[in-house]
Amino acid sequence: MPTRADEQTWTIAQVAEEFGITHRTVRHYEDLGLISPERHGTKRLYRRRDRTRLQLILRGKRLGFPLDQIRTIIDLYDAPRGKRSQLQYVLDQIDDRRTDLEQRRRDLDDALTELDRFEDRCREDLARIT
Amino acid sequence: MPTRADEQTWTIAQVAEEFGITHRTVRHYEDLGLISPERHGTKRLYRRRDRTRLQLILRGKRLGFPLDQIRTIIDLYDAPRGKRSQLQYVLDQIDDRRTDLEQRRRDLDDALTELDRFEDRCREDLARIT
DNA sequence: GTCCTCCTTGACGTTGACGTAAACGTAAAG
DNA sequence: CTTTACGTTTACGTCAACGTCAAGGAGGAC
Known part of the structure; x- marks a missing residue:
């Protein structure tokens, strides 16, 4: 995988802000296994891949899919x-x-x-x- | 309104069966004001109009709309x-x-x-x- | 009559998708 | 070094959309 360590990263607050959701929502998606950000020590680090998945999650939600179904869908791509x-x-x-x-x-x-x-x-x- | 009294009617079990939902679901929609079937004494009588609304409700659900939003939408038509x-x-x-x-x-x-x-x-x- | 079946109205339970609050760690700023 | 601004986990609360009993009424079949 071409995931360089020096690639740009974001904090949970930054992705939440950017996608117009709360950090609680982001963590909820992680609890359900829809995203699995890296950890830098104890803190979450979001990369491009995580943001792509978030995009897919939110589009799935706009289309009315339940979260567990969204997970199987985006997991399909991987x-x-x-x-x-x-x-x-x-x-x-x-x-x-x-x-x-x-x-x-x-x-x-x-x-x-x-x-x-x-x-x-x-x-x-x-x-x-x- | 051209709603003749001799028009065909259905019971709650019949409409539930026909639309592949439970009678509890039908009653839930009634509780939320999405349908309001006539009463014959204490029993509910569903007419064509009610079935049309049910169609719209279920399509709205397939499209992922919440029920209260569905209500405002189908109410718009009336x-x-x-x-x-x-x-x-x-x-x-x-x-x-x-x-x-x-x-x-x-x-x-x-x-x-x-x-x-x-x-x-x-x-x-x-x-x-x- | 008395079953049986279908209907009724509560009312509490459940699941999904988060909100919210408590209690605590950490790292840069003053 | 303390404050401030984030971050963390754990846990209970909430709201929508029903599910699931419980307890009973109403009308045909026998």
């Missing part, structure tokens, strides 16, 4: 793919995940379509009143 | 639009809502794009192994 069987497993997981995401996109598109039609009706009403 | 100011309020709400949904769609598209790229990498690995 899963071993050396053996053929391992690769096949990862590919299967990718498929499951895509099915889920595409269902959500259908729901989302439906919701947006309905919203548009509703807006049209409202605008017609408005024209009638004016 | 909000009064007689006066000009009321209509304008509804149109503003529609805009807020669309902004939210479009953000979610961006997140969703990003997630799907990343997933596709990851699958490509995995398939390359697989080809290399084979």
